[in-house]
Every structure is written in structure tokens, then in C-alpha cells.
Amino acid sequence: MGFLVDRLGIRLLLLMGATIPVPAPAEVVRALTEVRVVRHAGGRDGFTLTFSIGKDKSLDYALTAAGATGVLNRVVIVALLGAVPDVLIDGVITLQQHIPDQEPGRSRLVVTGTDLMTLLDLEEKNAEFPAMPDFAIVQRILAGYPALALAPVTVPTSEIPIPFERIPRQAETDLAFIHRLAHRNGYVFYIDSLSVLANTAYFGPETRLGLPQPALSMDSGMGSNVASLSFTQDGLAPVAPSGTFFEPITKTVLPIPPLPSLRIPPLSSSPTPAARKVLLRDAGNKSPGLALSASVSAVSTAPPSVTGTGQVDTAHYGSVLHIRRPVGVRGAGRTYDGLYYVQRVTHQIDVRHSKYTQDFTLTREGTGSLLPAVPP
Template identity: 40%
Template sequence: MLKGLYLSLFLGPMVPVPAPKSVVDALVSAQVNTGGERSGFQLVFSMNKKSDLYRKLLPAGALDPMVTRVILVCTLGGTPNVLIDGIVTRHEVAPSNQAGQSLLTLTGEDLTVLMDVVQFPMLRYPCMPAIARLNLIVAKYAIFGIAPLIIPPLFDDVPLPTDKIPTQTGSDLAYIKKLASDFGYIFYLVPGPVPGVSVFYFGPDVRVPVPQPALNVNMDANTNVESLSFSLDGLAKKVVIMTIMDPITGKIPIPIPVPNISLLRPPLGARLTAPAKVEFPPDGGNKNSIEAIALALAKTGATGEAVTGTGTLNVLRYGRVLNAFQLVGVRGASSTYDGLYYVRTVSHSIKHGEYKQNFTLSRDGLISQTPVVPS
């Protein structure tokens, strides 16, 4: 690998162990996609008829889908970064007549794929608020090193059994998605900080206040990205008008405009983009006051961010691994687009002698709110 950068690969069933040296040496490339609700990976190995992959691991079922757990760790400057902790969902073998050119490809997803395997016909949660239901669901996966970080909703209704019993149908992951949509929350799984441990986050889309080192563009010797471009979408933002029934008669519809600025996610730009669309959600009239407030907050969290950025960087030039779900500064992109951004997705591309990242940024508003972007 590159000087100062080391990759560690762990393979195994429930508790993976360090992969044999012959397997690590056979690794041709690694692709890891992070950001969003689920992360994925793809590892490509070269093999021949005498390699351990060909003679031992594949015949023994050590790399079978839904059985093999993979942990990939990148150590840069003495700091370990767990890039992925996931399950192999598919493997492919491409034989070749040329010696050493046969390829084995392992494709998989993070540990949330385990939450989408069992389809429950019906599970009931009497007298349990959403926070209790979520902790009960995630506790089933503690054996895989998943620790919950669940933020209670601001307005959570505890239904009486005589009125309604919360019911889950389908997989755990589908039910978690439904709860996240109801409260305007997000969820994702962050591997680390050590191999074999992951943190499951469920809560508001809060931007971590401590930004990562700035991305510099068009700054001569100080430039640390290979490419970076921005776009402004005039149709990204909208005004949401909810219609609820009056609490006395329950028959008179009351339209309520929902602010398109979330209290938990203040804009990162000084000049905000005006909304161009108006939306009337049809699902507010059949809810009680607590549920209606929670839905309104969910709609504010769903408002789009008009400014997006895409780019590529070399990790050694940047000096560290850029992480999703955190803030990062941008410098040198003009006063209009400089400032802090939210790192929405990161794609890691690792080959012999090369480690690059493709990333997407987003924020609401133009012109930086901070006079100086932290370096």
C-alpha cells in the first residue's frame, strides 16, 4: 500500500478474524460507499489454482453470502478508520486462461442488511412509545456489536391500549424507516471506532459542530482536492401546507403553513434560496394533536437543500479520511460557495498505490456564515 497508509482486512462468520496474508496480498481493489441509510462495499481479489482463495476458502464456504462478515480498516498516520463492517451478500468468480488473472468479487452491505432478512407477519407493542420500540428492535442485534444511539422524538405519543396498539408488519428495517419518516428523523450505521463495533444512530439530522479539515480548491500549492463543482437547484425547496381538523368538532379543516427551516438543522448559508413549490400533504387530517405536531416537524426536516457539491480527492494529499454525516469547510470556491457544508455521501476507491474518495456535499443557502473557514 501507500507509505503511511495500511489496510487491515477481517473475515469470518459472526466474529471476523484477521485475514491470512495471502488473502490480503491478493486484494486488487476495494470500493466502499457510505452515506444514506445503508452503506455497501465491493472487494476484488486475484487468484490462481494454487491460491488459498481457490483451494481452501471458497470450497470450505468461508466466503459464502449471508455468512461471511467483512471488516475493512484503513490506518492513516497511526489513526485507524473503520471503513465498513458488513455482510457479504454476493460473490462472483471470473476464471481466466491467463495465470493469476482469475478474479473473485465480494459484494455486500453494512450490518443493517441483517435487519431486513426476517419478514414478521405481525408484532405488537402495547403501551410502548417509539423510543422503547426502537431500543427493543436494535437490542436484538447487539450480538453483532451494534450499540444504539437513539434520540427521543420531541413529540412522542404513548397510545392507550384501548385506543391503538402499535403494530409492526414486515422487517425490522422497514419499520425503522417508517418511524424515521413519521418523525422526520434519519438513521444510519457508523462502523467503529474499533473493529467489530458499530453505532446505530436514529435521530434528527443534526450537523456536528466541529468540521473536518477544509477542502481547498483553486489555491495553487494549498489545493488538496482533485476536482470540486457546485450547483444550485431552484426547484429543491418547497413550502408545505398541512391540513388538520379543528380539535373541538373535528370537522373544520385548518391549513397550517410549515416553515421550511428546521429548528434542529439551521442553514449553513447566509443567503437562503426561496422555495419554488407548494405541497399539500394529505396525511394530516386523521391524526391527533401530538401526531400532527410530530408530522409537521417531519415535514420541516424533509425540506431540500438547494446547494450541492461533488468532487474527488486524494486521501494522502488531503491528509485524512473524509467521513460522511459530518461538516467540512470549503475554501477557494468564491465567496458565493465558500463556507461549511454537510458531507452527504463518500465513496472510497482503494487500489495498489492509490486511495481516492468521491464525495457529495449539500447545504441550504449561499455565502458563508463564518468569516473564516476552519482549516
């Protein structure tokens, strides 16, 4: 199926299915009026599909009867700008909202869903993982979801627990447990699409590597491609952790040294200094490895101090913005020009009026540019 082709040169593909998604049925395609996809590097991804529905001669709703919009069915939404497909989201339906209307053709079916991590959050479990480092635990958990065909990418963690000292225990869902393991190591966990029906599960430090996306340009005359863009700097966002830990060999209490953030590479030439001091109050009860990890986690999970928010018209910008990748900003002045990390993107597609916009949130740790933006 394809939408927006004539006016914008953009095609939208929709795949749906109970197990393996396939191209959506014709009646579903014809009924689709709006698509909204939210991608969030620091939270959960979601989507909303709005359909215009009407009763057929049997007084049943043909769209719901088709079965493609059933709860927990899988949905893949793909945008094609040119020949390269960009998977906006691969997820599952979690909610249906049927909104009848007395006026013919005005009834709607709104289908809401979340990313594939939902399937890791359906069952609470009790389990033990003796002598297993955290990254190996994550590998074992992900192996229990063969139907998702995930390609795991796990970065080794520093501590291997000794059974007579500590045994890692799970008392929550797989997703909640993985997030707990990620937080204590200063890591992140997410599932992202490599291509259609091919996904990776990443457990490791937040990385900003990769080729920068085409620059977001403002105040550049004909070269401007953003509808709006503004910036804020929060001086209370960074933190400086402090604490002590017990060194078992020398039997001494040592201070936790200052440790850098795991967010790599840095993107600003003038990072915002940490005005807030936080105490790692339980670090003394941890092993040296876990105490150091707690310090790294506090620095790495603190909010970035500089945030940029704005909107682009996709046809004008000419590209799909990807979260967890760098993008350049030009025309905002020396303080705010340069590379940013794309934290959040909301894709809003109005099929009826052939309009596709992207609202975005950019972040970095301070002001000033380390590297120039890549031209659009």
C-alpha cells in the same frame, strides 16, 4: 496486514469472519487488488473487494477454500493515516462473483457486501407495540440483535399513542419498520462505527454537529488539495408544506403552522426559498402530534438545494472524509465557500498501484457562508 505504506504512508486493514471478524488470512491478503467502499448518509453503505485468484495443485481455489469470503460473513475495512484508525465500513458479504480466465493469474473473485443494517432486513414480522412511543419501539427492536453489540442512541419522539386511538403495528422487516418510524418523525436511522467492532445505532434528527474536517481547498495554489470540485443549486428542492388537523378538545380544525427543519445547525447564510408547495392531505386524519410531525418530516426530508461533487487524492488531502460530519470549502468564492454536510463518499483503493482516491458529495440548504472553513 498493511498496504500502501511505503509510497503513501497509508495502511489498510482487513478483518473478516463468520461471527467476530479477525485479521484476514495471508492468502486473502496477498490476493487483494482493489477495494471500493461507498458511504451514503441518505442511503445504504456498501463495499466491493476484488481478488486475483489462481488454482493450486489440487485444482481448487485456495481463496474460496479459506472460508473468509463466505456469504453473510462479516467484513471490517479500516484505513490508518498515521496512528488513528478510520473504519471505512463494517458490513456483511452479500454476493460473490467468480470470473475465471484462461490466462494464468487473471481469474478474479469479486466480493460485494452492504452495511450491518442488512442483518435487520432479513425477516418480515408482524408485531404490535401498544402505548409505546416510536423511539421506545426502536429501542426494543435493536435489543433483539445482541450479537451486533450496538450502542443505541435514540432521540425521544413527541407523541405517545393512546391504545383506544392508535396502536403502532409492524408488518415488514425490522429495518423497513424503523425507517417508516423515522420518516414520519422527520428523523434518520443509521448504524455507524465508533471504532473497530464498536458500532452505534442512531435514531433521531439529522445532525451536522461535530468538529469540521480539514477544508477542501481549490484555486489556492500550493494550498489546493482537491482534484476536482463543482457545485449545483436546485431551486425546486425545498418544499413548504401546508395542511390542517382536528383539535380534539375545542373540536375545531386548525391550520398546521410553519415549522423549521430538524437539520441542525444551518450551514448557509442564504437558504434557498421554497418554491414548491405540498399539501399534507392525510394530516386531518392524524392526531395533532402526528400532524405536526408530518409537517416537520416534509421539510426535513426534502433534498438540500446546494450540492457539491468532487474528488481528492487521499495522500494529498491527508485525511479520510467522514459522512454525516461538516467539512469546509475554500477558494470557491463567497457564494459557495463555507461549511457543508458530507453526504456521500466513495473510497477507491487500487492496491497494486498504491492509489487511494475519495469521490465526495457535499450538501447544504443554500448559498453563502455562516462560518469559515477550517484550514487543512
